Amino acid sequence: MADSPVVTVHDRPNSYIGRSVPRPNVQRLLHGRGTFTDDIKLPRMVHAAYLRSPFAHADIKSINADAAKAAPGVAGVFTGKEIAELCEPYVGVLTHLEGMRSPPQYPMAIDRARWQGEPVVAVVAETRAQAEDAVELVEVDWAELPAACDMSAALDADAPVIHEEYGNNLCWERIVDEGDVDAAFDQAAVVVEDEFTFGRHTGVTLEPRSIISSWDPSEEQLTVYMSTQGPHMLQAIFAKHFGLEEHRVRVICKDVGGAFGIKVHTYGDEIATAALTMLLKRPVKFIPDRMESFTADIHARHHTIKARMAVAGDGKILAIDFDDLTGIGPYSMYPRSSGIEINQVLNLTGGPYTIENYRARGRVVFQNKPLMCQYRAVGHPIATAMQEALVDHAAQALGMDVVEIRARNLIPDDAYPTKSVTGMLFDKLSHHAAKDKLLGMVDYAGLRADQETARESGIYRGIGFACMIEVTSPSPMFYGVGGAPISAQDGVTLRLDAKGNLIVASGVTEQGQGAEAVLSQVAATAVGVTPDKIKIITGDTEITPYGGGTWASRGTGIAGEAAAQAGHALRDQILEVAGIMLQSEPRKLDIRDNAVVDTDTGNERISLAEVGRVVYYRADTLPKDYQSELIATRHHVPKKFPFAFTNGIHCSHVEVDVDTGMVKLLNYWVVEDCGTVINPLLVEEQVRGGVIQGIGGALYEECLYSDEGQLLNGNLADYLVPMAAEMPDIEVGHVTSPNSDSELGAKGAGEGGTGGAPAAILNAVNDALLPLGARLTVNPMTPERVLRALGKTE
Amino acid sequence: MKPAPFNYAKPSSVDEAIALLGGDATLLAGGQSLVATLNMRLSAPDLLVDINGIGELSGISVDGGTVRIGALTRHRELERSEVIAAQAPLIAEAVPLIAHPAIRNRGTIGGSIAFADPAAELPACLLALDGAVEIAGSGGRRKVSAGEFFRGLYDTALEEGELITAIEVPVAAGNQRFAVEEVARRHGDYGMAGVMASVTVNGAAVEAARLVYLAAGGTPMLAEGAGAALAGNAIDEASIGAAQSALQDDLDPFDDMNSTAATKLHLARVMTERALKRIAGA
Structure with a gap:
């Protein structure tokens, strides 16, 4: 190692990368010593x-x-x-x-x-x-x-116009047209069509x-x-x-106490x-x-979509064509706008697959309801549910297994870097490896056999898959280019104090997700200290480096990298002054477990506390022409790609009570690839929490309105959030394709769970109901909607 | 969500409480419905009369053929009571379906009966068991049968200035069979539909059946037609089907946010079949 001056966080002898280190703030919160506003x-x-x-x-x-x-x-x-x-x-x-x-x-x-x-x-x-x-x-x-509440009628000629100067209620329209969609539909062996409705819901932060x-x-x-x-x-x-x-x-x-984009x-x-x-x-x-x-609070997700997919006889997806409408309230939310959700739907649909022909229209309309804006997994649940329901529908029309049709269309793992039909650039994804890993966790053949047996006794179980991509760690292409005062970069300052402790300040914020744990682990690794020596400071514009904060799953990918680079810089500063004190070349020294050691032997030469003492109190013992520094700030912004895309695959196993319409979640599996995993426990809990919020959208959550625009269920008795008793076990597996835009290699992991779950559960419910000829294309799948699909109620 | 200002009194006897009632006073028992409506300013009484300090209102006892449950008895006490499990098994089966443990720790049977939510479990149990409500007022105490107590949507036989002191249900007989079936969106939510079934059997045949439905009308709904369809018959596909058909006239559900009246009727029929099959198998 002495001959290799390039030090990265991946080759440190005392690495905390990839370890489920307890969160530094967890004791404080569990003792009730948190300070909420x-x-x-x-x-x-x-x-x-x-x-x-x-x-x-x-x-x-x-x-x-x-x-x-x-x-x-x-x-x-x-x-x-x-x-x-x-x-x-x-x-x-x-x-x-x-x-x-x-x-x-x-x-x-x-x-x-x-x-x-x-x-x-x-x-x-x-x-x-x-x-x-x-x-x-x-x-x-x-x-x-008169109010324009129903978004589907907001563009009608007789709809009340909310902003008279505009003449109608259209906020924004975008059209995407790639390849030759009409020709693809003409050639198709099978064309499937669905009309989807996704209910308006909201974030319900506990605080x-x-x-x-x-x-x-x-x-x-x-x-x-x-x-x-x-x-x-x-x-x-x-x-x-x-x-x-x-x-x-x-x-x-x-x-x-929870934020989720709210x-x-x-x-x-x-x-x-x-x-x-x-x-x-x-x-x-x-x-x-x-x-x-x-x-x-902002609401999100209300979309109605007419969609169709053209598929060849061998299962190859030839084209997707859809028309999406969303209502955003009377204004576009400042400063992120209320256009990003539908923009994501237009950008991300079909993203896991090799597709050449694609047409989409998205319309955003004003209406007299609360403003809609970005909520966890912005657009992903809509795009993924539409895309994956169409894939299952096509498989069904072809008589093909739902895993097989995905295997035939997923972008090959050796095709990267590449881009989607809508121009999304992918650094490195792992759809096939993730699918294979998932099939190693799920006894798919066994579930199919159980499904057959159960049906004979009137029990309807279903298996649903969802392949997906997730936008994380955005560059300035997300908001900055649009003129919003939203920083895509973030910074971390590391300072060694006089007792050898490490003070870490960052522009990202802690929402309960564990950003502080990740910063601590990366800084500890890069500098060579133990996590108990670290104090993290976030959430103060006066004392932290300038940064965008916590959204779009950017904290680990962006601030994590800044922490790594600041750690290298501080380590160099420490080794420089330690080299002077020890009369040794800095490159022959290393920092491990809070002490400067000989790189080759690992023998301790001087503790970081002693370095701090000398630098801060006895600088008179250092050379007169030398000034030490024990503080370093580094920033990071994604440069190579607009977004650090991640990928994942979900599988849901459900049982539908066809007499009551109740959906029971039996099991759930996810494999995700968020690049380098800093803390497996935190990643897995992000996935689980995300899946549960996705379950909310799939089965429970919906803001219900009267025709006059009155919210009917604005309390926690009537607005149903997912509760622990109904939740399945969620098993999580990982595939790792590091982010090539950073040394750390980490991408985000905060939203994939929410993005994939509605699709997997929709497909699982429809798989369960297949022998009964029922099909749902609506979220949430309430008991009444299930019964209606079964023809058991009006 | 702060309540409008109110005055507060905590009497230690029933007579003291009655003396405080009248005017714009509201009783505070477990507070599991009332406190939410106060905080949402859906109600703003001048005076809250907190009856939690009245010892004589609590407790479960058996007197001859009657189980007497003090009005302040918490749902949690019912859930854990050996007397209830042995003598009023329908209540024992229904109570775990009421909301969540934290709510059951505070909520009282008197409060639930007085509030008379048509989707709640205990009013339906009381009617299925053909029990009675003991009421105290300035003129003394009186008993009202469950059938007469529930008059309409949130409307009961309780007059101004009165409070419920106890609930009485008959001790379960050896030839009685009970079943509770309910479907709710999540554990602990109010049921979309549910039945409290109390069936008296004579050998294989039903002698009498009291099927009471929640969320099926303005009050807990006793299905007299369904009961008649079962009486004298064994519980089988035919009698279950006849009982289900009778629900069309027996019940009067209305649309709400979770489901239409038609869906509730469908679900009530599904609950009927499940309850009766369980009773027949028992």
Whole structure:
């Protein structure tokens, strides 16, 4: 090793890469010592509550807040117009989504409310209870307007137009047309067609969105404590829209109780909370309650798709053609836009397969419902379920086994680098290896035999597969090129303290997913310390390197690589000064288990604590012409590929009670390839948690609306999230194709579970029902929808 | 989700509680429905009368042929009670289907009966067992049969100023057979459909059958036609089919978010078959 000066994280003698090291924050959280935003109490702090529109679409003719202003404890009552005077409006379009339009949006409704739940009046009081009491005293004179709620009718000529200046409710349309789709359909041995419906659902973070904003007029300093995924993005947004310099805005994100993409947007009630602290010059806390969260958090996933697939007699997929419609609420969400979900559907469908002919239309429409935006696995569940259901449908039409048809179409493992029909660049994927690994975990022949036997006694079991790709670790091609203040790069600073401990600061944030564990493992490995010597700092724009934060499964792939490179740099600094102290060449020294050692013998020469002591307290013993440094910052941004795609394959085994329509999940298997696995336990729990959120979409979760746009099930008794009792065991296997765009080789793993599960379960249910001639193309597959497919109810 | 301001009183006797009722007062027992409606500001009473300190309202006892269950008895106590398991096995089978352990630890039988949710298990059990409700008011105590207690959607024979002190059900007889069948979206959710079946047999034949359905109308629904179709017959395909057919007239389900009335009727028939087959096999 002495002859090999190039050191990577993969050849360290004390490596923590690939080990299920316990998370550094787990003891704190399990002891109840976490600090969530609501745990923070600032001096003179007051609490905000919002009066929200009870109508999906209504003019605000007048507001009388006199009684509310006089109510006990009330510090102030403010309308949308008053808030707008402090805050520039925002527009949620990305310039690279060509032709997208959305009007300026204000934090609160001004003259017209456009969805049930839009904030209309802010009330601030000494306690949240007093604020809620005073909200009830605000009188609003409403004039209800006809609403465009049903997205399928939003483009009809007689639909109410939400933004009159546009003439209709179209937000964006994109068309993809590759190859010769019509000719492919003409040649096909089999053409299958389906109409899919995916229900609107939401993220239901256990900890709701949470914010405390505090304005110090003496320094014109805005400090915001917030449960968020993107502190620097929010810093940029607060600064821009309140006309502040960015260094006068500090965003602090303590512990986060789940985010899933819900907490990475610009919410009017949060922006208004910043205005409230400026108006009152007191810290203002706003924690939406569960009922508010259902109408104020972003929703996602509502799509209707007409799709068809052309297949040759040998099972070869010749073409895919589909038309997708999604409703996004009355505005495109700022700054990520509400166009990315359908864009992903158009980009990713068919991605695992070699397909040459592809046509798709995606339309995004405005409607009078809460805004839709990016939620875990953005677009993937839709694209994968459509694609995989069509593949099963085609197999069925050809009389071919569902695994065999996939094997004949999956991109060969030796074809990389390559790209999909829609132009997605793939570095290295492993569809066939993953499929083979999965078939080693699943007794497929045994399940088929059991299926036959069970049917004889009226028990209907099904097996469903889903092959998929996942977008992770995006480059600036995702948002930056579209003009959004969203950084694709991230940074890590490592500092050795005087006792030989390692302080790690990063722009990514911890949402409970284990980002801090990954950073700790990589830094420990790269420098040569044990994880107990490491302190991780995240979630503070004032003290961490600039970075995008946590979304699109980017933390490990991007910040992990920055940690590796910063680790190498700090290691070089340590060895340089240690070499001077030891009168040895740095290249003959190494750092292992918190000590500088002889590379060849491994014998300890000097501890890192001693290095720290000398550097910080006895620099007089070092040469006069030498200045040591024990701090290094490195950044990383993906350069070779727009996205670090990963791949996976899922298998679901279900039993359908054909009399009640209930679906029982018997078993579930996943093989995924996220490149280098830093912490197998965390990857597997990401997969399991992701699958469970996918199960939510497949079987349970749906925001149900009245024709007038009233949410009918905005509470946790009526909105069904997946619960432990119904969940199957989920067995996870790995294939490893390292990311060639980094030394670490890691890609993301946060969303594949959610992306694949709806497809696998849909196929499993349809496989179970096949002998009965029933077929479902809707999510969630409620008992009633199953019974309807079986012809057992109206 | 903060409740509107309210006053609070915690009496230690039934008489004290009754004296506090009247006006805009609401009883707080287990609070598993009430506290949610308070927090959602769906109800905003002036006064909450917390009856959790009234010792005489708790406990399970047997007096001759009657099982007496104090109104404050928690679902969890029913679930663990040997008396209930032996003397009121229908209740023992139904209670684990009520929500989740944390809710069963607090929820009370009196609260469930007084709230009278048509999708809840205990009101349906009470009617299937042809039990009675003991009610105290300023004029003293009275007993109302289950059949007369449930009047309509969330509407009961409980008058203003009254509270439930106990529930009574007959001790199960040797020739009675019981079964509970319910289908819910998830464990612990309110059932989309369900039946509490109490069948008295005479050899192989049914002497009388009380089939009570939840989520099948404004109240727990006693299926008289289905009972009549079974009476005098053995439980077999024909009598099950006749009972299922009778449900068309016996039940009056309505559409809700999970399912249409037609689906509920279908599910009620499936539950009927499952319950009766289990009883026939027992």
